[in-house]
Amino acid sequence: MGMVKLYDTTLRDGTQSEDISFLLEDKIRIAHRLDESGIHYIEGGWPGSNPKDVAFFKEIKKEKLSQAKIAAFGSTRRAKVTPDKDNNIITLIKAEPDVITIFGKTWDFHVREALRISLEENLELINDSLIHLKKNAPEVFYDAEHFFDGYKANPEYAIKTLQAAEDAKVDCIVLCDTNGGTMPFEVAEIIKAVKKQIKTPLGIHTHNDGECAVANSLVAVNEGIVQIQGTINGFGERCGNANLCSIIPALKLKMKRDCINEEQLRKMRDLSRFVYELANFSPPKHQAYVGNAAFAHKGGVHVSAIQRHPETYEHIRPELVGNCTRVLISDLSGRSNILAKAEEFNINLDSKDPVTLEILDNIKEMEHRGFQFEGAEASFELLMKRALGTHKKFFSIIGFRVIDEKRHEDQKVISEATVMVKVGGKIEHTAAEGNGPVNALDNALRKALEKFYPRLKEMRLLDYKVRVLPGGQGTASVIRVLIESGDKESRWGTVGVSDNIIDASYQALIDGIEYKLDKVEE
Known part of the structure; x- marks a missing residue:
């Protein structure tokens, strides 16, 4: 042949x-x-x-x-x-x-x-x-x-x-x-x-x-x-x-x-995503071999089987094409999902540990409120670290304000955000403009924090998605915001949920920044 x-x-x-x-x-x-x-x-x-x-x-x-x-x-x-x-x-x-x-x-x-x-x-x-x-x-x-x-x-x-x-x-x-x-x-x-x-x-x-x-x-x-x-x-x-x-x-x-050759085959997922990136497309999750969901497991039964023998629910080893097994966190999660997920992030949880149960309950309650961690692994990792007490608090936000103003009928809306941030004993009060309230808030947060953490300059906001959650309350509905951030090495997803779009965006932005700072520390 x-x-x-x-x-x-x-x-x-x-x-x-x-x-x-x-x-x-x-x-x-x-x-x-x-x-x-x-x-x-x-x-x-x-x-x-x-x-x-x-x-x-x-x-x-x-x-x-x-x-x-x-x-x-x-x-x-x-x-x-x-x-x-x-x-x-x-x-x-x-x-x-x-x-x-x-x-x-x-x-x-x-x-x-x-x-x-x-x-x-x-x-x-x-x-x-x-x-x-x-x-x-x-x-x-x-x-x-x-x-x-x-x-x-x-x-x-x-x-x-x-x-x-x-x-x-x-x-x-x-x-x-x-x-x-x-x-x-x-x-x-x-x-x-x-x-x-x-x-x-x-x-x-x-x-x-x-x-x-x-x-x-x-x-x-x-x-x-x-x-x-x-x-x-x-x-x-x-x-x-x-x-x-x-x-x-x-x-x-x-x-x-x-x-x-085998080494070239391992670049398959990277090649696929590179072409999507230049075509300005979001990669579809469910694409065979290279998609994010191609080797993702959600049902508890699957997950415990996968951990013993991957081939029970995977037709090939995902690493061969540069992909990896992902364990999803959801209402279907048994304890095995949480443990497998923790292992992915090198976090050591014992299944009998009360903290594991606490995280599980916490996730179920958050999902009930509309959180979803499928596209937001960074938020999930931070959630676990906070529950375990291993997450360093880099800063706290004392408060923020966002103003949108249209000064004349045929002019663009101007967005301005002010934030008050506390790092160690110091308080920083900063304002910034942006195109749109979320961008203004992001600019103000970074402006305040970059003085203390210059490496935040490496981070970019890559994607911002808003989903109105079903609940039939029209403009008073609950909103989920997914933000994808990235630097030269990697990309990470964070999530926020609120009945206020700015608040949901703020939660996802803060998680994105915290995750970057966490990565720099490591």
Whole structure:
């Protein structure tokens, strides 16, 4: 069983997704990360379609990549133009990538209706475009667009289009499920049929419209394809492309296929989150392998079993993909959750210790009031340390005031906060402005505390979420605020609950600052 080559198209197909746009700098940074993670081919864009992609190919030449090859994407020549005169093909060659990938039409319906040329003419267009590119590029791949739909509609013609590519001696023919509606059993049958007539190495490129992109890619490997095209986190137009963050661990750990090494696999979660970060997306908790909830356990029975034998409720060891087992704290918590959670934070609790029971009761009472610690591990750790008496009190807040003022109808609202903080014997009284009351309060708190604790300057507020808790009281409802803070090393979540949004934000802000100071002390 040979190696399966990974072809990433996050920077091209991924950017066709609604809400996703990368700056040139982002694309360069992502390319470096993909290279470090062992991806073999990085498709940087379509130079013929926009100036930003032309700039990418120019810039990436100046960068040093350790092993990945850069691919440029485009289409076959236009009808009535020879390849050497076709602007798209000229631009592809000019970009000087390591690989050129072009797509052509497989489906007779598309040839007639979209290209409006004869079926014969389409075959010539595929063949001579590829022959010309083979003379001008080190490696050439052919993407057979709509292959599975085309094959189902007219199998003889679909195979002829592949033969036109094979006759041009391309390095790989990639079968595309462009509309994303093919089922895994169909993929298997069709690839078997193709392999009887085509000897060129085959690749697969699937979309997720039927929620089968990952399954279709893995089935294709089982049938002997040697290249998988996909994107990080499954980014892509409509419902997305095949998700490499699920494909790679499945290939390596479940199908025992060679693709990247173990050390690179351990970077999977980091890579996933890095791409979300640059796309300005919050990572979905429930994503397979890399999500925060992928190895999270809440039911008491699960937790006690997990502690004895992780494989009872985990399909792989989470560390293999850079993730970890998480024990969640909730109404379902038995004592085993609390103990496992304490262990995560190197806090030693004995299950018979009255403090354990006190923490458990305290959590249940807080959850009843609307607290939730799933996204706020830092608040939970502080809660335990306070109960154990091991938390150092760095400061106390004597009081604060926040004022929002609109001075004129067409002016912005001005927010100002004043705080009174006591550190040791000293009292600091500070005011600060901000855009919005929470930002003003955060600025005032830091301004007061940074004099005593300069390392607070390293900390940033990364995310702020407000959730109105169900209770049907309209504007008098209870509010939960989740704040994510971070520094260069890590990120941490804190929570506050109140019927007053400023008070809830204040609780989460204070916990965030206390957690940072606690970390610095360690």
